[in-house]
Amino acid sequence: MTRYVLQRIVLVIPVLFGVSLAAFMMSHLVPGDPVAVMLGETATKEDYDNLREQLGLNDPLWQQYGRYVYHAVQGDFGTSIRSKQPVLDEIMARFPSTLTLTICACVTAAVVGITLGVLAATSKRSGVDGLIMTFALLGVSMPAFWSGILLILLFGLKLGWLPIAGSGWRALILPTITLAAPAAAVLARMTRSSMLDVLGQDFVRTARAKGLRDRIVVYRHVLRNALVPVITIVGIQFGALLGGAVIVESVFSRPGLGRYTITAIEQRDFPQIQGIVLFAAAIYVFVNLAVDLMYAVIDPRIRYR
Amino acid sequence: MSSVTQAALRPADLAAAESHARNRYADAFRKLRSRPMAMIGAVIILLFIAMALMAPILAPYDPTDISRDRRAAPTMEHPFGTDELGRDVLSRIIYGSRVSLRVGLIAVSIALVCGAILGISAAYFGGWFDGTVMRIMDVMLAFPGILLAIAIIAILGPSLSNAMIAIGIEAIPVYTRTARASTLTVKELEYVVGAKALGSSSGRIIFRHILPNITTPLIVLATVGVAGSILTAAGLSYLGLGAQPPTAEWGAMLSSSRSYLRDSWWMATFPGMAIVLVVLSLNLFGDGLRDILDPRMRR
Numbered sequence: 002m003t004r005y006v007l008q009r010i011v012l013v014i015p016v017l018f019g020v021s022l023a024a025f026m027m028s029h030l031v032p033g034d035p036v037a038v039m040l041g042e043t044a045t046k047e048d049y050d051n052l053r054e055q056l057g058l059n060d061p062l063w064q065q066y067g068r069y070v071y072h073a074v075q076g077d078f079g080t081s082i083r084s085k086q087p088v089l090d091e092i093m094a095r096f097p098s099t100l101t102l103t104i105c106a107c108v109t110a111a112v113v114g115i116t117l118g119v120l121a122a123t124s125k126r127s128g129v130d131g132l133i134m135t136f137a138l139l140g141v142s143m144p145a146f147w148s149g150i151l152l153i154l155l156f157g158l159k160l161g162w163l164p165i166a167g168s169g170w171r172a173l174i175l176p177t178i179t180l181a182a183p184a185a186a187v188l189a190r191m192t193r194s195s196m197l198d199v200l201g202q203d204f205v206r207t208a209r210a211k212g213l214r215d216r217i218v219v220y221r222h223v224l225r226n227a228l229v230p231v232i233t234i235v236g237i238q239f240g241a242l243l244g245g246a247v248i249v250e251s252v253f254s255r256p257g258l259g260r261y262t263i264t265a266i267e268q269r270d271f272p273q274i275q276g277i278v279l280f281a282a283a284i285y286v287f288v289n290l291a292v293d294l295m296y297a298v299i300d301p302r303i304r305y306r
Numbered sequence: 307m308s309s310v311t312q313a314a315l316r317p318a319d320l321a322a323a324e325s326h327a328r329n330r331y332a333d334a335f336r337k338l339r340s341r342p343m344a345m346i347g348a349v350i351i352l353l354f355i356a357m358a359l360m361a362p363i364l365a366p367y368d369p370t371d372i373s374r375d376r377r378a379a380p381t382m383e384h385p386f387g388t389d390e391l392g393r394d395v396l397s398r399i400i401y402g403s404r405v406s407l408r409v410g411l412i413a414v415s416i417a418l419v420c421g422a423i424l425g426i427s428a429a430y431f432g433g434w435f436d437g438t439v440m441r442i443m444d445v446m447l448a449f450p451g452i453l454l455a456i457a458i459i460a461i462l463g464p465s466l467s468n469a470m471i472a473i474g475i476e477a478i479p480v481y482t483r484t485a486r487a488s489t490l491t492v493k494e495l496e497y498v499v500g501a502k503a504l505g506s507s508s509g510r511i512i513f514r515h516i517l518p519n520i521t522t523p524l525i526v527l528a529t530v531g532v533a534g535s536i537l538t539a540a541g542l543s544y545l546g547l548g549a550q551p552p553t554a555e556w557g558a559m560l561s562s563s564r565s566y567l568r569d570s571w572w573m574a575t576f577p578g579m580a581i582v583l584v585v586l587s588l589n590l591f592g593d594g595l596r597d598i599l600d601p602r603m604r605r
Contacts, residue, residue, distance in 0.1 A: 015441055016444050020445055022445075023445060027457065138586065138589055139586065142585040142586035143585075144544075146557070147574075147581060150560065150567065150574045241451040242451070243451060243453075244449075244451020247456065248541050248545060251545055252564070266456070266459065285448060285449070286448050
């Protein structure tokens with residue numbers, strides 16, 4: 002177990018190295034002179050020289066990268082060009098809102114998706130199965146920015162049941178549903194197919210043959226085994242949700258990393274963009290690491306491989 | 307060496323091989339016809355393709371023509387109403403199908419070609435090359451969801467063609483992994499080992515022996531991939547990072563409808579329906595295709 006955990010942690014290092022390299026290279030990959038692009042057309046020669054010096058662009062590339070990583074691991078993601086604020090402070094001020102939305106959506110998607118998947122699998126080829134799978138297909142085909150607009154139209158404007166903007170938990174309901182729907186659909190499909198896989202295995206037939214009640218077979222034998230691959234998908238979906246929050250925040254005009262990202266791109270504020278990229282990827286890498294470790298706790302086969 | 311094998315292949319053999327390949331696709335098509343949902347999907351996609359091709363004939367108005375009839379509710383004149391600049395929503399949806407289908411196809415082509423080349427060569431050559439390619443793919447997969455595409459657009463600048471490139475690059479790892487996994491299985495098969503023993507070049511083995519035998523999972527992936535790319539592209543345009551005004555694009559239309567939800571529901575409803583219809587049809591067709599071509603996945 003310890004060996005597996007260590008192995009898995011060591012594997013994170015090259016990925017983080019690559020991510021930091023990618024974030025660092027972003028400003029260098031911009032077609033044309035990054036400094037001129039960042040400053041816009043109104044900048045003077047003095048501004049230009051100052052920014053080049055401030056960004057350390059006159060040093061060799063490997064030195065710049067070394068300095069970038071050295072600062073980043075200490076929590077210094079650089080300073081925004083427009084707001085002159087430390088990028089990490091700006092990100093941390095907006096992250097709680099985005100994280101709350103992402104976690105709420107992730108939990109909702111997991112509960113709804115897995116429940117529907119189990120229901121569909123246990124009633125295979127019936128009306129219930131068909132209905133659930135139709136909803137799941139609709140869920141993966143519906144863009145969040147449209148389902149969000151429809152929810153605003155129906156529950157916000159027509160019925161007036163829920164607020165369409167603002168703070169507080171009631172304002173979180175519609176964005177959560179919007180963000181969770183596609184993930185719940187993916188999880189329902191995954192759970193169903195994983196359940197059907199396990200239902201066809203020998204030990205299930207044995208459990209049935211020895212006269213166990215159907216409920217016990219399904220919940221104690223099948224579900225526990227079927228959920229193992231589903232947990233990985235929940236981890237992957239967390240990333241999709243974190244990315245999708247950018248769009249949902251924009252639909253519901255919620256302040257968070259989403260709007261921060263869009264403004265950063267519109268203003269070509271590269272320290273901000275690089276900070277977001279590095280931050281989001283690091284969070285996602287660690288979430289997946291946590292999922293993998295959880296996986297080992299649940300499934301002994303992985304631990305002892 | 308190759309002259310020997312070519313001489314051994316009589317025209318009759320070639321014809322037989324060709325008809326065998328044709329039979330395989332005819333067979334797949336026959337099976338597809340017995341799946342009503344997949345067929346419905348296929349028909350709707352064909353209708354959208356026809357709509358995109360005949361947009362100038364079908365659209366009642368020019369998609370960028372501004373009129374004084376602003377935010378007019380649906381009438382006989384404007385079946386889907388008009389937008390905030392008085393442009394006909396139906397005409398914009400019809401022209402929008404050109405944008406969405408093109409983005410979907412081009413983005414998937416980029417991902418498919420790059421992913422297949424990388425995946426096959428990684429599996430075929432192995433060693434440090436395999437390791438390097440797969441580590442790069444790991445890094446690309448470390449970006450959550452749509453964020454890699456957004457980061458690429460941040461570098462290239464917001465535009466429709468850059469969105470296509472960004473979506474294409476973002477999808478490369480999935481195709482690379484699939485192509486690599488399939489190649490790993492195929493390259494150990496006897497006929498590939500045999501071809502190698504006979505001295506065939508790597509290029510010949512890859513293109514003649516490996517590629518034709520790993521297309522099935524890639525085709526299935528690409529069909530569903532077009533649906534995903536259309537969704538992502540519309541999302542990027544919604545955020546203002548894809549199609550720029552006055553281009554008629556479904557995601558961008560939804561974005562501008564956002565300010566007029568209270569009294570102009572048609573501006574938001576119809577473009578969204580178009581997106582769902584296309585994406586749903588592609589998913590239905592892709593699911594059917596997967597069931598037929600990949601029996602292991604059948605449920």
